[in-house]
Amino acid sequence: xxxxxxxxxxxxxxxxxxxxxxxxxxxxxxxxxxxxxxxxxxxxxxxxxxxxxxxxxxxxxxxxxxxxxxxxxxxxxxxxxxxxxxxxxxxxxxxxxxxxxxxxxxxxxxxxxxxxxxxxxxxxxxx
Amino acid sequence: xxxxxxxxxxxxxxxxxxxxxxxxxxxxxxxxxxxxxxxxxxxxxxxxxxxxxxxxxxxxxxxxxxxxxxxxxxxxxxxxxxxxxxxxxxxxxxxxxxxxxxxxxxxxxxxxxxxxxxxxxxxxxxxxxxxxxxxxxxxxxxxxxxxxxxxxx
Numbered sequence: 253x254x255x256x257x258x259x260x261x262x263x264x265x266x267x268x269x270x271x272x273x274x275x276x277x278x279x280x281x282x283x284x285x286x287x288x289x290x291x292x293x294x295x296x297x298x299x300x301x302x303x304x305x306x307x308x309x310x311x312x313x314x315x316x317x318x319x320x321x322x323x324x325x326x327x328x329x330x331x332x333x334x335x336x337x338x339x340x341x342x343x344x345x346x347x348x349x350x351x352x353x354x355x356x357x358x359x360x361x362x363x364x365x366x367x368x369x370x371x372x373x374x375x376x377x378x379x
Numbered sequence: 380x381x382x383x384x385x386x387x388x389x390x391x392x393x394x395x396x397x398x399x400x401x402x403x404x405x406x407x408x409x410x411x412x413x414x415x416x417x418x419x420x421x422x423x424x425x426x427x428x429x430x431x432x433x434x435x436x437x438x439x440x441x442x443x444x445x446x447x448x449x450x451x452x453x454x455x456x457x458x459x460x461x462x463x464x465x466x467x468x469x470x471x472x473x474x475x476x477x478x479x480x481x482x483x484x485x486x487x488x489x490x491x492x493x494x495x496x497x498x499x500x501x502x503x504x505x506x507x508x509x510x511x512x513x514x515x516x517x518x519x520x521x522x523x524x525x526x527x528x529x530x531x532x
Contacts, residue, residue: 270414286431286432288430288436288437291409316414318413318424320408320425321426322426323429324431324434325432328425328426330424330425332413332415344432350425350513356520360512
């Protein structure tokens with residue numbers, strides 16, 4: 253916790269407000285369900301897990317996330333800097349992360365504990 | 380359904396010929412700008428290849444009947460004005476994906492396929508329903524090598 257406090261810069265974490273605004277917009281705009289062609293509204297279990305992941309991130313100095321719905325009701329939360337980081341939340345599977353390095357290298361994995369998201373965010377912002 | 384699973388079965392449907400063009404429809408939620416950079420260009424995102432709950436990511440072959448006007452007309456205009464990403468089938472296969480036929484009369488015979496990844500072992504390869512995140516990112520990389528054939532609104 254102390255480490256995170258030291259890393260905070262002002263700004264009040266406007267990215268969290270943006271996250272909630274965009275989430276509400278997707279839920280309002282898109283149809284529920286699933287098909288093989290078009291984006292769908294994230295169902296409640298996806299929204300709940302996405303909020304849980306976000307709740308573990310204490311840093312306020314994040315850029316605004318890109319919020320991208322999938323055709324299966326999944327949700328991608330993505331930050332782009334020199335590095336890229338995405339969290340994928342699925343309606344029927346464990347959440348995943350995707351790291352894209354500046355040289356194009358890609359790494360993916362499952363989010364299995366509460367500390368991974370903050371750690372990955374630190375990786376994103378370190379470069 | 381063509382393809383199938385198991386030793387000795389061709390998993391990749393060869394109706395999709397080498398160097399053939401395929402189309403994936405792109406909705407505006409998948410082609411977005413970075414909200415942190417004013418006037419930044421819109422970019423394709425990995426969720427464009429998310430598939431449905433069973434993992435089906437639809438593509439269509441660019442056969443002679445496949446035109447933008449035809450896309451706009453199927454399913455009573457459901458995809459009218461939708462963005463169109465054109466990819467080379469060879470490039471998709473190089474990304475480790477295969478094609479499985481999924482008959483959909485709306486698109487006509489031998490036209491509608493779904494993307495699959497191959498898992499299992501060399502001796503017993505199996506079609507895996509869902510693309511993984513790395514494969515989606517590889518597809519985005521392929522897609523970003525050229526402009527969309529048609530941008531979504």
